Amino acid sequence: MADHTDHRATQEQLNERDILVITHQAYVNATQTLKATRDGKWQRVINWRGGMRLLTIIDEALCNAIEESQVTADNLSQAIGYIPHDLRTTYTTEVAALESLHQVMRHHLGISADSGGGARMAWDQGECPIGSVDLSALRAAMSKLPYDRLIGKADENDRRCMATRIDQTLAAAEAVLDRWAYFTLKGKLPTLNSSALLVPLDAPGPVVLDATAREDFIYELMGDRAVIIPTPPGVRDYSSVTLHVARITGIGKGTMVERAKTRFPRLIEDLTKRLTPDRSVFFCVHKAVEHELPDAGELPFANTVKAHWGAVDGSNEYANCDVAVIFGLPYRDRATFPNNVFFALPGAPRRRLAGPADMERTGEPARAHDS
Incomplete structure (x- = not known):
């Protein structure tokens, strides 16, 4: 039974199938939404009429299996500043949540200045006290704003770039509001960060068709939860490829x-x-x-x-x-990427981040930090 954007199967049809073959992106889509709708989508992926599916074949590698969300104080302030009066009155709950989030960042910045820096959990109880807020309608309305004219220009590229940047900020804010987060300085820039494993570790019987699994350290970090099957010989033959390499510094x-x-x-x-x-x-x-x-x-x-x-x-x-x-090659953010991987893989946030003293005192944070 095929189920994709051009051919949607009914829920009854899906309930009859005990084996699921799904693309990586479709799997991600089922886990990326807010808590209010995520559970329903996830249940449709993992269950059939006989209970939990025992085999899920995921087509494509788990590229970017960890979703990272980061909100900077400057970007959030800019996004809030661009919300016009009519949208503020229409989306009062959403705007209030964004403004509260900005106040949280200012609060932690003050603590950071007094304590000499360092990362810390943003919420005392693990989950955001502001609560999950669906920003999709506000994001859709904001995407139509004439940003170029708002800054005195008439440039379609500028409008498109600014709209993309604002939408990315709002999407990250939505993710931070929906789950745990930690505060840290990126250089001198205050940020709120969160992460999630897009293919949950409790997925039923997942088999990932990933010919590059041996090169992806994500599987190693999963420990005994992941078994890499050796790739049969001849699957990928690069004998006809000529590789030209220019070595130089500064490729970030x-x-x-x-x-x-x-x-x-x-x-x-x-x-x-x-x-x-x-x-x-x-x-x-x-x-x-x-x-x-x-x-x-x-x-x-x-x-x-x-x-x-x-x-x-x-x-x-x-x-x-x-x-x-x-x-040019992409580099991971040293200030946040290790923390994001550490928090995403166990599936449960820590009440606070481990510092150097903790790593000397106990073995567990040190191993996680090394990972």
């Missing part, structure tokens, strides 16, 4: 943004000399510099496609490209 987002104006022309010049016109080229770069790449048809190749880190997992759009150009 910040340096790539800073040096994009000089690096990209050199890249295009080198590729033009190296490749024949019949090649089909796929570019993967940082999102912040994707606009520096020429559009399709502007390069002397049969086809060119571009994408950015975080938007390539599980996609088949680039299957016909016979050249892949990886220009």
Whole structure:
């Protein structure tokens, strides 16, 4: 029984099937919504008329299996400031929740200044006292605002970029309000952070079709909950691939943004000399510099496609490209990523974060920190 966006099965039809074959993204969609609706979606995924399904086949790797949500004080303040009066009166509950969240950040910033910094749990009892708030309607209304004109411009790109940034801030705020969170400084920037394992560890009989499992440390962190089956020989044959590597420092987002104006022309010049016109080229770069790449048809190749880190997992759009150009590499945030992985995998938040003294005193936080 097929169930996808172009062919929806009824609940009765799904109830008759004891085995579920599902894509990674569909699995994520069932766990990403607010608590009020998440439980219902999740129950439809794991249950059939005979009880709990005993076999769930997940097609595609668990790329980005941990969802990270971060709200900065500046971004939240900007998002609140852009809410016009008519939307404030329509969405009073949602706006009040956002303003309360901003006050929480200011409160923890004051504590951090007095105590000399460090990370701490944002809520005393694990869950946000403000409560879960569905921001979907407010986000939809905000996405239609003429942001470019609000800052005295008339630029469609600026409008689109600002709308995306505001929506990402509201989405992160919604996630933080919906579950536990911790406060930390990112440099000097106050942030609230939360995370969740998008494919829960209590999934019934999951088999993940992931040919790259041996390279993904997420499975190792699951300990005895995950068993990696050796990949049969010949599944992936790279004998026809020629790898060209240029080694240089400064390939993270910040340096790539800073040096994009000089690096990209050199890249295009080198590729033009190296490749024949019949090649089909796929570019993967940082999102912040994707606009520096020429559009399709502007390069002397049969086809060119571009994408950015975080938007390539599980996609088949680039299957016909016979050249892949990886220009810049993504780096995890050292201030938050280890904490986010640690909190997401056990499935239950800690009342406070472990500091260096705790790690010396007990073994458990140290092992988690090393992970």
